[in-house]
Amino acid sequence: MPSGMLTFFRLNSLPDSLLLATLLLGAIGFVAAVILFFASKFFYVEEDPLIDEVSNCLPLANCGGCGFPGCKGLAEAIVKAGSMNGLICPAGNNKINSDIAKLLDIEAVASIPCVAVLHCNEKCNNASVKAIYDSAISCAFAATISAGKNACPYGCLSFGDCVSVCKFDAISVNSETRFPEIDEKKCTGCSACVKVCPRNLIEIIERDIFEDCNYEACIKLKLKKI
Numbered sequence: 001m002p003s004g005m006l007t008f009f010r011l012n013s014l015p016d017s018l019l020l021a022t023l024l025l026g027a028i029g030f031v032a033a034v035i036l037f038f039a040s041k042f043f044y045v046e047e048d049p050l051i052d053e054v055s056n057c058l059p060l061a062n063c064g065g066c067g068f069p070g071c072k073g074l075a076e077a078i079v080k081a082g083s084m085n086g087l088i089c090p091a092g093n094n095k096i097n098s099d100i101a102k103l104l105d106i107e108a109v110a111s112i113p114c115v116a117v118l119h120c121n122e123k124c125n126n127a128s129v130k131a132i133y134d135s136a137i138s139c140a141f142a143a144t145i146s147a148g149k150n151a152c153p154y155g156c157l158s159f160g161d162c163v164s165v166c167k168f169d170a171i172s173v174n175s176e177t178r179f180p181e182i183d184e185k186k187c188t189g190c191s192a193c194v195k196v197c198p199r200n201l202i203e204i205i206e207r208d209i210f211e212d213c214n215y216e217a218c219i220k221l222k223l224k225k226i
């Protein structure tokens with residue numbers, strides 16, 4: 001510290017130093033606030049009010065299934081494109097599509113109702129355990145450590161990454177089997193769970209196909225009473 005400043009602090013009492021520091025911080029805060037105020041005025045971009053109106057038609061779950069960070073991102077893309085082609089909420093339905101189409105006076109695009117199906121034979125308890133895992137409660141993390149604790153390198157890791165991303169309360173991990181169960185009545189087919197599963201165990205299937213399907217995973221899901 002320069003000798004001049006040392007002398008200054010020695011000559012002044014502690015309360016005076018505190019007062020100086022407070023005044024300095026206050027002045028810096030004031031100048032920063034003034035800069036931010038003018039910057040916000042200068043860079044202000046007026047938003048099309050239709051974006052909020054379209055956004056309010058969407059489920060507002062911000063599940064990210066559409067590929068945008070949230071519902072507002074999809075709403076903005078639809079308004080800018082002036083069309084819904086390729087811009088559909090995967091968790092939505094035809095009522096939502098027609099509300100948006102009416103609002104923007106554009107042609108509605110039909111949704112294909114879907115459901116998530118889990119491809120693991122629910123025999124996790126039969127898989128032999130090759131190691132004791134004592135780390136982060138995360139499927140993504142566990143999968144990076146020697147492909148998980150079980151000898152089966154394909155099966156469910158049971159930490160519920162899929163559960164935590166589901167905004168529709170449609171998956172839960174069964175406390176006895178430690179296996180995720182999908183409530184097909186609540187599932188919107190948004191695909192958020194598909195994206196996070198490190199084992200690629202979840203698939204989105206069109207509901208028409210699902211209803212007629214005799215594949216074991218679909219039958220199990222249809223029979224499940226959650």
Ligand code: SF4
Nearest residue numbers: 166187188190191193
């Ligand atoms: S189960 Fe998966 S696809 Fe179904 S609503 Fe939840 S996150 Fe979306």
Ligand code: SF4
Nearest residue numbers: 139156157160162197
């Ligand atoms: S289905 Fe995938 S994300 Fe869900 S608990 Fe199993 S391994 Fe984890």
